Amino acid sequence: MDWKTKLIHSDVEIPSGFRALVPPVHRGSTVVFDSAAAMTDDWRQDRVGYTYGLYGTPTAMELAARVGELEGARHTFLTPGGQAAIALIWLALTSAGDHALVPDHVYGPNRVFARRVMRRFGVAVDFYPPTIGAGIAEWIRDETKLVWCESPGSITMEVQDVPAIVAAAHERGARVALDNTYAAGVHFDAFAHGVDVSMQALTKYVGGHSDLLLGTVSLRDESLYEPIGRTHAGIGFNASPDDCSLALRGLQTLAVRLDALERSTLEVARWLAARPEVEAVLHPALPSCPGHEIWRRDFTGSTSVFSVVFDARYTGAQLEAFADALQLFELGYSWGGVTSLVVPVPGPPRDHASPRMRSLVRFNVGLESTADLIADLEQALGRLGE
Ligand SMILES: Cc1ncc(COP(=O)(O)O)c(C=O)c1O
Known part of the structure; x- marks a missing residue:
């Protein structure tokens, strides 16, 4: 082979079996397949194997699984930041004609996204007093599909009665999403308290050193896997393997x-x-x-x-x-x-x-x-x- 081809297709062999204490950084967009028949671009890599870097290299898959393990989730999706995780939940769980409830103390950019983007897509949004607890029942309509919680909330720090809100929302068939960033996904057990979708900005405690932006969306109910996963793949949210590696290091401490x-x-x-x-x-x-x-x-x-x-x-x-x-x-x-x-x-x-x-x-x-x-x-x- 010409040296120019060798630059791309090399025959070198290196020893295998390197066992370090830390997960390697796997970079890559293209994934190669064993046969044409095996080729698929299915995003469900945890079921069908690796298909494309966008859906997660082993480094990203490991981080997602590790966060999911801590949260007691069945599936965790990584996003490029916490705000992207918020947007993913909105886009996956609401459609034109739906109504959503958002606590008044919600993280500012979530509020802006609800007001400026989701309303433009035909989703009606109301902002409810965060300490309302079971009183949320009076705010829920037949079209209410999503109730957001953030506990404690941004700036004014009210702690929400999440189980009471969950009970009222589930009674009327609405899903509950929680911004669980404050608790780092560990000091508040979202799924034990009935939450359907829990998101975190890993940017904060998991990263822990102000040098990365990442987010997660976790779910336990299998019926949410397809709508959230499909939307995640369709938007094309990618998490850099280098940032995932830093977050994996952050998890250890x-x-x-x-x-x-x-x-x-x-x-x-x-x-x-x-x-x-x-x-x-x-x-x-x-x-x-x-x-x-x-x-x-x-x-x-x-x-x-x-x-x-x-x-x-x-x-x-x-x-x-x-x-x-x-x-x-x-x-x-x-x-x-x-x-x-x-x-x-x-x-x-x-x-x-x-x-x-x-x-x-x-x-x-x-x-x-x-x-x-x-x-x-x-x-x-x-x-x-x-
Ligand atoms: C409560 C809360 N949720 C979400 C986010 C968004 O995270 P990111 O900065 O990673 O987009 C923030 C960031 O400040 C936050 O405070």
Whole structure:
């Protein structure tokens, strides 16, 4: 063979049997088949074997299966980020003419997608008060096909009575989808609490180092496998094998990171709760958080995100100056990594506003020394009244 052909079709042989502790990174779009008769582009690779890189290389399949194992799911699909997982659920489970219910405290881009995209496709959407519990029954119509939950919710952190919402939704034949990112898929057992579809942004705790974006959609009910899988394949959501490899590495230290984050976050939250500048700390493990009792009943732990309602005398501009004065808490979105973060939130958009929803400051505690973080908060609070 000409050397140019050898570049593509080589005869070299390397030893087999390399057994490392970590799963290899399998890259690849094309998958080759043993015979023409064996060729198929079926997306159901867990049933028919590998067919095309888009549907997952072994690295992606391993990550999906590992997350599914932790969540007690039957199938888990990977998406390029958490928001993509949200979009996948919407597109797979609703059609024109359907109605969907979304908690008012939902992650902002989910709200925007519901309003701007799903409504355009003919799906009616209502935003319900997140602490409504069994009262959701009054919001459910004959056309309601999907009820979203996010617990605790973004920014205002209300913990939802998911089992009560599930019971009411199932009574009327609606599916329940949960954004289970806060609990990292481990501190709240979505399927044991009756949820049909559980999604996570692996971007947060599984990745754990602010260096990747990935999402998952997990299901237990076999009847959801085809609609979600078909939509997943049709949109062409791909998860990079390199990112999957980083997420697999992240999984190995998830338990120790979650333990450390929980401890440090609680210490910081309790310290803030005792400060005169603070009206309330919205941390699910503190009684001042709406739904705290439900958190105690349904969760096995808390994580690293919480919000603070400052005393009403402080203006939004003062809270921004406070955030600017922090040295260790960086100004940045997302959470779940090793770096402490702060976001001043000037009144989150809500249909059902409560007085709590004026200016808040959201914190994410990282893996820095807790004492240093508290000292940083103390010096910035000292400048709050200036
Ligand atoms: C609750 C929640 N869900 C979903 C997402 C979306 O995840 P990603 O950033 O991976 O798209 C986020 C991101 O901030 C989030 O906070």
